[in-house]
Each structure stands twice: as C-alpha cells, then as structure tokens.
Amino acid sequence: MKKLKGKELKRALGRVIRSERQAQNLTQVQLAQLCRLTQASVSNNEVAGCGSLTTLMVFSNVLQVPLAELVRRAEDKLR
DSSP, rough: OOOOOOHHHHHHHHHHHHHHHHTTOOOHHHHHHHTTTOOHHHHHHHOOOOOHHHHHHHHHHHHOOOOOHHHHHHHTTOO
C-alpha cells in the first residue's frame, strides 16, 4: 500500500467535499452559509485541500457524511 502524503490527502479531501456538495446540488455559497464560512473559504478548501480537522468536521456534519467516509473516499481517489 502506498504511503499517503499529507498534502495529497488534503487535496483529495477537497475534491471529495466538492463532489459531495455537487451531488447534493449545493452551490459554494449555499454550503458556506450552512457551514458559517465564506464562499472563498469553501472554494479554497475544495481547491487547495481541507485546511483543518475542525473545518473537515463542519463539512462532514453539514453534508451528513461521516468523517471516516470522507477520508475513505479521499484515499480511494489516491489509489
């Protein structure tokens, strides 16, 4: 099994967040409002990677996807 680098996993998590947001037909603005973040913050997290565990937990709760599932999907993207 390939050893994951932190930056790679963060970026993959950002792609997973974007995919899930789109699957739920949410815009970045709508997700930002639900998470009490700015649209720029949502965009940055989707593009550059999820910045912190706290932010990832907020996305997990708002999107109603368990944190472990988000991480599993991100790991799958890196295989």
